[in-house]
Amino acid sequence: MAQRICMVSDFFFPNMGGVEEHIYNLSQCLVQKGHKVVILTHSYEDRVGVRYMTNFLKVYYLPIKVFYNQCILPTMIANVPLIRYIFIREKIEIIHGHSAFSALAHEAMLIGNLMGLKTVFTDHSLFGFADASAASTNKLLELSLMGCNHCICVSHTGKENTVLRARVDSKRVSVIPNAVDTFSFTPDPSQRSTTQVTIVVVSRLVYRKGVDLTAQVIPEMCNKFEDVNFLIAGDGPKRWLLEEIRERRGLQDRVTLLGGLEHSQVRNVLVRGHIFLNTSLTEAYCMAIVEAASCGLKVVSTKVGGIPEVLPSDLIYLAEPNVTSVIDALCDAIRDLKLGKTMCPYQCNQRIRGYYNWENVSSRTEIVYKTIFQESKQHLGKKLKNYLSSGVWPYLLVVSLCYIIIQFLEILEPRSNIDIARDVKAKRKKMD
Amino acid sequence: MEQWEKVLYKNQKYPDNYTDNTFLRDLKKNIDFKEVTYRDAFLGANLLVQEICTVMGFVLVYIYLYNEWLPPNLIFNAFNCLTLVGFLLHKFHYKNKAFLNMISHDLRTVLIYIVFGHLFSPVLYTLTDTISTDTIYTMTSFMLLVHLIFFDYGVNSTIVSNSLSLSAAIFASICLASRLSSAHQAFILITIAIEFFLLSPHLRVNANFSLPITLALALCDLYFLNLVSVFVTVIFLITISFINIVCPLLFVRYQKYKENIYGPWDEAVVEDADSTLNLW
Numbered sequence: 001m002a003q004r005i006c007m008v009s010d011f012f013f014p015n016m017g018g019v020e021e022h023i024y025n026l027s028q029c030l031v032q033k034g035h036k037v038v039i040l041t042h043s044y045e046d047r048v049g050v051r052y053m054t055n056f057l058k059v060y061y062l063p064i065k066v067f068y069n070q071c072i073l074p075t076m077i078a079n080v081p082l083i084r085y086i087f088i089r090e091k092i093e094i095i096h097g098h099s100a101f102s103a104l105a106h107e108a109m110l111i112g113n114l115m116g117l118k119t120v121f122t123d124h125s126l127f128g129f130a131d132a133s134a135a136s137t138n139k140l141l142e143l144s145l146m147g148c149n150h151c152i153c154v155s156h157t158g159k160e161n162t163v164l165r166a167r168v169d170s171k172r173v174s175v176i177p178n179a180v181d182t183f184s185f186t187p188d189p190s191q192r193s194t195t196q197v198t199i200v201v202v203s204r205l206v207y208r209k210g211v212d213l214t215a216q217v218i219p220e221m222c223n224k225f226e227d228v229n230f231l232i233a234g235d236g237p238k239r240w241l242l243e244e245i246r247e248r249r250g251l252q253d254r255v256t257l258l259g260g261l262e263h264s265q266v267r268n269v270l271v272r273g274h275i276f277l278n279t280s281l282t283e284a285y286c287m288a289i290v291e292a293a294s295c296g297l298k299v300v301s302t303k304v305g306g307i308p309e310v311l312p313s314d315l316i317y318l319a320e321p322n323v324t325s326v327i328d329a330l331c332d333a334i335r336d337l338k339l340g341k342t343m344c345p346y347q348c349n350q351r352i353r354g355y356y357n358w359e360n361v362s363s364r365t366e367i368v369y370k371t372i373f374q375e376s377k378q379h380l381g382k383k384l385k386n387y388l389s390s391g392v393w394p395y396l397l398v399v400s401l402c403y404i405i406i407q408f409l410e411i412l413e414p415r416s417n418i419d420i421a422r423d424v425k426a427k428r429k430k431m432d
Numbered sequence: 433m434e435q436w437e438k439v440l441y442k443n444q445k446y447p448d449n450y451t452d453n454t455f456l457r458d459l460k461k462n463i464d465f466k467e468v469t470y471r472d473a474f475l476g477a478n479l480l481v482q483e484i485c486t487v488m489g490f491v492l493v494y495i496y497l498y499n500e501w502l503p504p505n506l507i508f509n510a511f512n513c514l515t516l517v518g519f520l521l522h523k524f525h526y527k528n529k530a531f532l533n534m535i536s537h538d539l540r541t542v543l544i545y546i547v548f549g550h551l552f553s554p555v556l557y558t559l560t561d562t563i564s565t566d567t568i569y570t571m572t573s574f575m576l577l578v579h580l581i582f583f584d585y586g587v588n589s590t591i592v593s594n595s596l597s598l599s600a601a602i603f604a605s606i607c608l609a610s611r612l613s614s615a616h617q618a619f620i621l622i623t624i625a626i627e628f629f630l631l632s633p634h635l636r637v638n639a640n641f642s643l644p645i646t647l648a649l650a651l652c653d654l655y656f657l658n659l660v661s662v663f664v665t666v667i668f669l670i671t672i673s674f675i676n677i678v679c680p681l682l683f684v685r686y687q688k689y690k691e692n693i694y695g696p697w698d699e700a701v702v703e704d705a706d707s708t709l710n711l712w
Binding site for chain 2: 127129161208210356
């Protein structure tokens with residue numbers, strides 16, 4: 001049965017990242033399976049209004065100002081008329097919010113919930129419990145997920161984290177990993193150097209991606225091996241650190257910094273390397289290592305978050321997040337490489353294709369949609385009682401106010417006055 | 433049925449929302465939990481009470497100067513003698529080899545302070561003269577509160593800022609100085625403020641002295657405050673006993689509810705590369 005789904009997140013194209021890619025690819029697959037999908041996000045500079053992407057995927061860029069860190073100001077009530085209008089206009093049945101940091105997703109999920117629609121939430125990140133800011137954000141997430149029908153996490157560790165943070169029933173949380181387009185991340189061994197070993201790093205150069213660790217590993221590795229070169233792609237606030245180390249150690253000819261890259265160019269960088277190094281300090285899933293493995297590289301990574309679940313042990317060298325352990329893992333990888341204990345890159349690509357593909361992700365997501373679609377509707381009293389159990393009583397006022405505004409809008413802007421958008425059907429791709 | 437594995441790359445025969453028995457197995461609680469005894473909590477709270485008593489003492493000095501209940505020079509000399517005793521105690525406690533050298537350096541500092549203090553006290557005295565008394569008192573209370581909040585009580589925390597704390601206290605003293613009747617009295621008040629907020633913490637950092645000093649300060653405060661207002665004295669007494677006796681008791685009792693959760697989702701902590709950068 002075809003469903004009408006609305007993906008909501010503050011993070012979408014032209015922004016680039018894991019969440020954005022997930023939303024785009026999932027939507028594309030769902031469209032091809034015959035579902036109706038629209039995407040809701042805030043405006044990016046002059047990109048305001050409705051845009052169409054491949055296969056007539058409709059994207060609403062709502063005219064809401066960005067407040068902090070690419071997120072809108074969470075007012076809870078200010079955007080009710082606009083979001084309600086779109087839900088009715090597109091005859092939405094399921095709201096699918098993405099990313100815990102996205103205020104727009106939480107707002108839309110609350111509105112959808114009060115309008116009697118079904119809501120799903122995908123959590124893409126891990127969060128600690130140590131400090132005051134974590135404690136308060138976790139409480140907010142708990143409030144938001146109380147009204148949510150189902151949650152999706154990208155790894156089992158992510159599920160444990162979400163269940164603890166937001167106190168959701170573990171039966172209401174599914175684990176559906178991300179996927180990688182293995183057709184665009186294909187190996188090309190001819191690009192590799194035959195005399196030298198190239199270690200590739202592709203990540204945003206920020207603290208959480210472990211730039212400090214990379215910066216300490218690079219000079220040690222260059223000392224240890226005469227024939228090891230580094231190729232680093234990515235930009236960010238910590239780029240100066242790598243440049244400084246390269247400068248001080250005189251490694252200009254061995255460490256190449258490429259700067260920020262388009263996502264489409266990442267593959268061309270990956271295929272030039274033998275080994276991929278990831279030094280993230282926390283990661284729910286880590287698409288980068290899967291992309292690298294798909295290009296046939298040996299992957300060396302820190303053992304944090306959900307990373308140990310992502311690749312089978314013969315495709316990855318895991319290290320503890322400290323300098324000596326990472327260097328040991330890199331040495332193991334280089335030794336195996338020199339002994340010729342490598343897997344054929346094309347075979348590697350095939351294996352990853354079997355593990356992760358958007359086809360699989362979207363059909364598993366469809367199952368979630370199907371189950372929540374059969375869940376019975378809750379009336380307002382029951383919903384409010386649910387919120388009460390969180391212990392944050394003032395939130396009931398927000399929810400009630402939101403509900404009253406929606407009821408008020410039913411009179412002010414009745415459904416009969418709202419135009420229903422026509423569906424533009426994409427040509428179904430022939431699957432063979 | 434096949435055993436469930438915590439991996440993502442296998443398409444397992446279990447539904448996606450399946451929860452295994454191993455769920456949350458890596459969860460750890462209170463890894464480096466250090467139990468605080470009542471003694472520790474009491475001594476910690478004692479430092480806060482000590483600072484509150486210091487602030488109270490300073491305000492009392494102002495009140496006595498303002499109302500001229502005691503001759504200004506008597507107050508001045510009394511505190512200077514106390515400071516001298518404290519200075520000698522401090523010197524003997526931290527015996528330096530270059531004792532004489534340091535003495536000449538200290539004497540020079542005192543001389544510079546006296547000359548410039550006298551030179552500038554008329555300026556400082558009239559600096560906030562035009563501001564109304566209510567504003568001055570509100571500002572002073574606020575600044576002394578800032579002083580108490582940002583004071584270094586020996587806890588390693590980002591909120592601690594010695595310079596902010598000291599500046600707030602000195603600002604408060606300059607505010608109050610403008611209400612006094614002469615530039616000389618203003619000089620006395622500012623000198624005493626410096627003795628209280630800048631010099632006395634050096635003596636008070638020693639943990640052995642901490643308890644007797646608090647006791648002496650609190651008794652002095654209570655005696656002189658009692659002459660000003662009995663009601664405020666009672667409130668002051670209740671406040672300091674609440675902070676020093678009841679609060680540590682509550683802290684120790686509620687410690688058992690502390691639950692820090694750790695697991696694989698925590699951000700790894702790495703050595704900062706900046707420090708290694710400096711080695712080369």
